[in-house]
Amino acid sequence: MQVFMAWSTVLVVIVSAGRLANAEDDTEFPTQTNATDGAVLVVVPDGEFQMGSSTAEVDEDFKVVGYPDDWKKHAQDELPAHQQRVKSFLMYRYEVTNSQYRAFCEATGHQTPEYWLDGGFPAGKGDHPVVQVSWHDAQEYCDWAGTRLPTEAEWEFAARGESENNQPSRKYPWGNEWDLSLANSASFHAKENINDAEKWKRWYEIDQTQYPLTSKVGQFDKCVSPFGLYDMAGNAWEWCADEYALFEDRPSNQEDKANDSNKDAPRVTKGGSWANVPFHLRSADRNSVAPDTRNLYIGFRCAKDL
Numbered sequence: 436m437q438v439f440m441a442w443s444t445v446l447v448v449i450v451s452a453g454r455l456a457n458a459e460d461d462t463e464f465p466t467q468t469n470a471t472d473g474a475v476l477v478v479v480p481d482g483e484f485q486m487g488s489s490t491a492e493v494d495e496d497f498k499v500v501g502y503p504d505d506w507k508k509h510a511q512d513e514l515p516a517h518q519q520r521v522k523s524f525l526m527y528r529y530e531v532t533n534s535q536y537r538a539f540c541e542a543t544g545h546q547t548p549e550y551w552l553d554g555g556f557p558a559g560k561g562d563h564p565v566v567q568v569s570w571h572d573a574q575e576y577c578d579w580a581g582t583r584l585p586t587e588a589e590w591e592f593a594a595r596g597e598s599e600n601n602q603p604s605r606k607y608p609w610g611n612e613w614d615l616s617l618a619n620s621a622s623f624h625a626k627e628n629i630n631d632a633e634k635w636k637r638w639y640e641i642d643q644t645q646y647p648l649t650s651k652v653g654q655f656d657k658c659v660s661p662f663g664l665y666d667m668a669g670n671a672w673e674w675c676a677d678e679y680a681l682f683e684d685r686p687s688n689q690e691d692k693a694n695d696s697n698k699d700a701p702r703v704t705k706g707g708s709w710a711n712v713p714f715h716l717r718s719a720d721r722n723s724v725a726p727d728t729r730n731l732y733i734g735f736r737c738a739k740d741l
Contacts, residue, residue: 464663467525469739471580472535476525476739479589479662482597483520484604486588487682488513488719492603500613501630502714512681513719516603521592526585527736529652529665530564530673531576537561539576550647550731563649564671564734570702570726573674573735582737584676587703587721589738594668594706594718596661606717608660608667613716618658618669619650619709620716629712639710647731648709667706668716671734672724675703679723701725708732 465478493510496502533556540547540554547554548567556565568576570584577583585593595604605611607618615622622629625638653665660667667673678700701723707715710732714720724733 466528469527469580469582469737472531472538474531474535474580474737475528476737477528477663478741479521479524479526479593479664481521481523482592483518484592484595484598485516485602486519486591486719487516488717489516489603490514492516492606492719496606496714496717500628500713503631506714509714510720512721512723515682517682518598519588519592521588523741524585524589525739525741526589526593526662526664527582527738528663530671530734530736531573532562532652533557533565534561536565536568536576539579543575543579545572545575548729560649562651564652564666566647566649566671566708566731566734567729568734569729570674570724571698572729576735577737580737582739584674584735585738587675587677587705590667590673590675590705591718593662593664594660604718605661606719608664608718609657613713615713618655618707618716619648619666620669620707621710621712623669624648624709630714635712646710650709667718669707669711670709671706672704672708672722672732673706674724674733674735675705677703679703679721699726704733 467476468474469476488510493507493513497504497507537547537556539545548565550567551557573584594608598604607613609617613628615628621635621638625634627634629635629638649670652670655666655669658668659665678697679702704722704724705718705720707720
């Protein structure tokens, strides 16, 4: 779905060891440490899952959560649900933090995000995800760190896990039921489930002086994927390598390879942010964003080939 820079947009768009084990026990998942930025990379095993959503899944979600039917148009790019294989790879356990991004900027002379005053991130937020970084910024960080951005299929598989018994994978990283206490989202901050535009607007426009309302990475310790990755719902949207494209002509089980030949083409972001409603924290949700976009909602995490 297309992203527009307005308040309404933030609302609407805004090795096999340990496979599907207890994700709260990090020791179940093989890891490596990246020497450049100190990030922990988790081994995500190869597997197959249902990528995207079916019409029935979207209809059921709208019925349970109570979203207005008009929002269904924003889920059309999740269709059709299709089987997708993913090769094993490494992925950062947490989103790239302000402290890690500062080290990158100091080492390379890269510009710092605009919300950092005098070139420094807000006090006490070194372990929060960096935001206000473009896709190009994230790519340059990856080049420095010896990593890459994940493909959309890798990201969604890492968030949802494998499909079992021909059933869809998890709707959210923790399971299929929405709980506002489990992730950093607009509903968490509002202390109520926000499922319409007016509720969201009333919350968002109360006090914007403290934005962005990011949280320490891993603070929401139940917001963990089947492979032990944290904050894949909420906190910050995450850039993927891929150019944005519809699924409708995508053959089942095609090779997972990012299409990034056009550096100016819109890119996919996943996961939702601190400013979004539950609709956008579903792992199947996908957005189309211009690669030079910098805002207070989008960050990233890195991946790496095994």
